[in-house]
Amino acid sequence: MTWTFEEMDRMFHPRVVAVVGDKKDRDYMWLRSVSTLKGKVYSVQVNPEEAANIVAMGFPNYSSLLDIPEPVDYVIVAVPRHVAPRVLEDAIRKGVNGVMFFTAGFAETGEPEGIRLQQVLTDMARKARMKIVGPNCMGLFNPRWGLRHSPEQYYDDGGPVGFISQSGTHATFFSLVGYQHGVKISKSASMGNGIILHADDYLDYLGQDPQTQVIAMYLEGVPNARRLFHLMQEIGQRKPIVVWKGGQTSEGARAVQSHTASLAASTALWQAAVRQANALWADSFDETLDLVKALCFLKEPVGPRLGLVAMTGGQSVVITDAFAKAGLQVPLLTPRSYQELATFYSTIGGSYRNPMDMTPTSRNLDMVRRVLDILARDDNIDAICYEFNMGFSAREGMVERLVDLLGEFREAYPRPFLCVLSAVHREAEAVGVRQALAQRGVPAYPSFQRAGNAFRKVWDYYRERRERGATRPAPAPAGPVRPG
Amino acid sequence: MSTQGLLDTLRREGRTILTEVEAKEFLAPTGIPIVPTRLARSQREAVRIARELGWPVVLKVVSPDIVHKSDIGGVKVGLTSASAVARAYREIMQAVRTHAPQARLHGVSVQKMAPPGREVIIGAGKDPQFGHYVMFGLGGIFVEVLKDVAFRLVPLTPRDARQMIREIRGFPLLEGQRGQPPADLTALEQALLGLSAFLEAHPEVQEVDLNPVFAYPQGCVAVDVRVVVEGGALASSAPSGGTP
Numbered sequence A: 001m002t003w004t005f006e007e008m009d010r011m012f013h014p015r016v017v018a019v020v021g022d023k024k025d026r027d028y029m030w031l032r033s034v035s036t037l038k039g040k041v042y043s044v045q046v047n048p049e050e051a052a053n054i055v056a057m058g059f060p061n062y063s064s065l066l067d068i069p070e071p072v073d074y075v076i077v078a079v080p081r082h083v084a085p086r087v088l089e090d091a092i093r094k095g096v097n098g099v100m101f102f103t104a105g106f107a108e109t110g111e112p113e114g115i116r117l118q119q120v121l122t123d124m125a126r127k128a129r130m131k132i133v134g135p136n137c138m139g140l141f142n143p144r145w146g147l148r149h150s151p152e153q154y155y156d157d158g159g160p161v162g163f164i165s166q167s168g169t170h171a172t173f174f175s176l177v178g179y180q181h182g183v184k185i186s187k188s189a190s191m192g193n194g195i196i197l198h199a200d201d202y203l204d205y206l207g208q209d210p211q212t213q214v215i216a217m218y219l220e221g222v223p224n225a226r227r228l229f230h231l232m233q234e235i236g237q238r239k240p241i242v243v244w245k246g247g248q249t250s251e252g253a254r255a256v257q258s259h260t261a262s263l264a265a266s267t268a269l270w271q272a273a274v275r276q277a278n279a280l281w282a283d284s285f286d287e288t289l290d291l292v293k294a295l296c297f298l299k300e301p302v303g304p305r306l307g308l309v310a311m312t313g314g315q316s317v318v319i320t321d322a323f324a325k326a327g328l329q330v331p332l333l334t335p336r337s338y339q340e341l342a343t344f345y346s347t348i349g350g351s352y353r354n355p356m357d358m359t360p361t362s363r364n365l366d367m368v369r370r371v372l373d374i375l376a377r378d379d380n381i382d383a384i385c386y387e388f389n390m391g392f393s394a395r396e397g398m399v400e401r402l403v404d405l406l407g408e409f410r411e412a413y414p415r416p417f418l419c420v421l422s423a424v425h426r427e428a429e430a431v432g433v434r435q436a437l438a439q440r441g442v443p444a445y446p447s448f449q450r451a452g453n454a455f456r457k458v459w460d461y462y463r464e465r466r467e468r469g470a471t472r473p474a475p476a477p478a479g480p481v482r483p484g
Numbered sequence B: 001m002s003t004q005g006l007l008d009t010l011r012r013e014g015r016t017i018l019t020e021v022e023a024k025e026f027l028a029p030t031g032i033p034i035v036p037t038r039l040a041r042s043q044r045e046a047v048r049i050a051r052e053l054g055w056p057v058v059l060k061v062v063s064p065d066i067v068h069k070s071d072i073g074g075v076k077v078g079l080t081s082a083s084a085v086a087r088a089y090r091e092i093m094q095a096v097r098t099h100a101p102q103a104r105l106h107g108v109s110v111q112k113m114a115p116p117g118r119e120v121i122i123g124a125g126k127d128p129q130f131g132h133y134v135m136f137g138l139g140g141i142f143v144e145v146l147k148d149v150a151f152r153l154v155p156l157t158p159r160d161a162r163q164m165i166r167e168i169r170g171f172p173l174l175e176g177q178r179g180q181p182p183a184d185l186t187a188l189e190q191a192l193l194g195l196s197a198f199l200e201a202h203p204e205v206q207e208v209d210l211n212p213v214f215a216y217p218q219g220c221v222a223v224d225v226r227v228v229v230e231g232g233a234l235a236s237s238a239p240s241g242g243t244p
Helices: A003-010 A029-034 A048-056 A083-096 A112-126 A168-179 A199-207 A225-236 A250-260 A267-276 A285-297 A313-325 A335-342 A366-379 A398-413 A428-437 A448-465 B003-013 B020-024 B043-053 B082-099 B158-167 B171-175 B186-203
Strands: A016-022 A040-044 A074-077 A099-102 A132-133 A139-142 A159-163 A186-191 A214-219 A239-244 A278-281 A308-312 A381-388 A417-422 B035-041 B057-062 B073-081 B109-111 B118-127 B131-138 B151-155 B205-215 B220-222 B225-229
Touching: A003 A199, A016 A029, A029 A040, A040 A381, A074 A083, A074 B220, A083 A099, A083 A112, A083 B151, A083 B158, A099 A428, A112 A132, A139 A199, A159 A168, A168 A186, A168 A214, A168 A285, A186 A199, A199 A214, A199 A225, A214 A285, A225 A239, A239 A267, A239 A285, A239 B186, A267 A278, A267 B151, A267 B158, A285 A448, A308 A313, A308 A366, A308 B186, A313 A448, A335 A366, A366 A381, A366 A398, A381 A398, A381 B035, A398 A417, A398 A428, A398 B003, A398 B225, A417 A428, A417 A448, A417 B109, B003 B020, B020 B225, B035 B043, B043 B082, B057 B082, B073 B082, B082 B109, B082 B225, B109 B186, B118 B171, B118 B186, B131 B186, B151 B158, B158 B171, B186 B205, B186 B220
Parallel strands: A016 A040, A016 A074, A074 A099, A099 A132, A159 A186, A159 A214, A214 A239, A239 A278, A308 A381, A381 A417
Antiparallel strands: A139 A186, B035 B109, B057 B073, B057 B109, B118 B131, B118 B205, B131 B151, B205 B220, B205 B225
C-alpha cells in the first residue's frame, strides 16, 4: 500500500485531533502535548473521574469518537490493547485521516494474544485503507503545527530536519537534544511496529516535503527494505540521509525482536545499501546528531583540506592527528599567506604553519580575525576549523565578542566553517556558548575527533553526489572574504 | 541442457544444489570466464576430454550426494598424462564405491588446471528483506579469517562494482606489491556486473560462490563454482551458509 503526498501531509497537519484514553496516571501527557495544536483538540474518555479532570483542563470530552460533532483528522489512541480494535473500528466509521496507537503490547511481546491483536488491527486497517502510525510508538511531531508527542517539545518553531524512528525514545530525544544544538525538526515520525505506515512511507513523504532538507532515520528492521533502498537512492541525490541502524550485533538483533517485532537484516547489507544510496552511516545517537548538525550548518564542502586554528601547541598536535586520522588533509599554506602572517605573528610560543597555534595571540580578537581571513583567502584551504577553548577564551568577558566574531566570519566565508568547543573545566558555561554559536550557524563539536569525523562524512557525501552527476551546480571558486 | 531444463531436472530430483558441471554451465550467461569443465562417464571419455583440453588436468567426482569431494578421495589434481588420468578415474570410482556406495553418480568432471593467479572470491546470496546481493573479497584466509569482504545490493552500477573492489582492506594486494603487476581490475568489475545482471534475470538463485577466481594481469577465471537455487515447490527454506 502506498500513499500520496497529500494523504500523508494532511495527517501531519490535522485540523482536528482526538485523544482517546488519556489519563491522570500519565499526567495527561497526550492532551498537554497537543494543546499547542493549530487546530481543535477533543478528548474521548469514558471514565467519569478522568472526564471531569479533562473538561476542567479545557478540553471537550465525549464518550465515543463517533459523538464528536465534527470531522476528525488524527486520532491519538492510548487505551489498553484489548480496547484498541474497538477504537479503530470507530475511527474507520468516523472516516478519520489517520490513527496513532501509543498503545503497546502487540507483536513486540512475542506472545500469542499480542500477535493476534496486532493482526486484527492490521487486517481492519488494510481493508479500510486507513493510515496507522504505530502501534507501540510516540507518533508524529510537526512543531510548526504544534503537533507534538511530548509536552517538553517546542512549537511555533521548526527547522529543516526530518526524523524517522523505530523508537519513540530516540524520536523524542533527538528533537529535545537536537534543539539544544540548534538542530530543529521539520517533521518527525516515531513509527513503532509500523503495521501500515513504515519507514519507506515516511521517507517517501519527507523526500517530497519542502520544509525537509536533511533526513535522519533510526531503523531496526524494515519489511519493505527494497522500496526503502530505492527511495534512499532517489531522495539522497537531493537531500542527505543519515542512517543510524540499531540491532547491529546478534544480541542487538534479539533486542530488536522484543522492541518492534521486526527482523534485522545483516549489518553488512545495510552498510551496502547506505553506500549505494550515498547515505551517511551513523553508529550512535551522538554521531547522528553530529552529522545532521554538519549537514544543516556547513556550507557545501569543496575539498578535504583543512585550515586548523588551535589555542596551544599541544592542542595543535592533537587536532591535526584527529583530522588526519579522519582521512582529511592539513596542508601547508601558500607562500603569500606565510608572508602576511610573518608581518604580525609572534614566533615566540606560537607557530603558524597549519595548524595556527594561537598561544601568544589568543586573547587578541583582531588577531583571531586576521588569521581566519588569511586562511579564508588561501588557495590550499577548503574549510576551516576553529578551536574555541573555554579555558582560555572564557576570561575577561570575551566570550560574547568571540562568538560574534566567529558568526560574522561564518557569514563572510563561502566555505565550511566549524568549531571545536573545548569545554575543559567550564562545562556548564560551554553549553550556552554552543547554543550561541548554533544561533550564528556555527556547528560546535565537543572533540576534535567528532568534528573530524562529521566533516569527513559530509565531505564524502557531497563529493560522491557531485561525482554521480547531481544537478546542483558546483560552488563558485573562493574569492576574497568580504569585510564584516 | 537449457536453464529451464536444468531447473526441471532439479525439481524432479528434489535437489537445490547444482553439481559442479551443471553450475558452470548455468553461470555461462554471466560472461564470467570459467575454467572449461566437462563431464566424463567413462575412463576412456575422461582421457579423450583431457587430451582435448590440454595438460595438466583435474578430475573430480560429480554426484549430487557428495558435497565434500576431496574428503573421500574424489579429487585428483596435477594429472599430466593419459595413463595418469585413467588411473585417477579408477581410483575415484573405487573411492566412491567404498565411501559413498549409495550416492547417485553422474560421472567425473575433467577440467584444465588454471595457472595460479591472485585468488579472489565472488559470491551472491538472497536476503529475505533486501533480495539479491553480490559479495567480493580476496580468497583464502582473507575471507575466512579476516572477513575482508564487500557487499552490494543487486543491481550494481559500474560505480558500485568499482567501489566495492576498492573498499576491501586487502585491495593494495590487487594493485600489485613488490614489482608484481596489478590484477585486471576491469575484468573483476565486469565479472561483478555480469553476475548482477544474471541474478536480476534469475530470481530462483539463492546462492552463488565463485571460489576461487584467479585474477591475472590480463583477465580472470573462475576455477570452482557452487550454485544453490530455491526449493520452489519443494519449499526448502533455510539456505545454508553464504550469508553476510
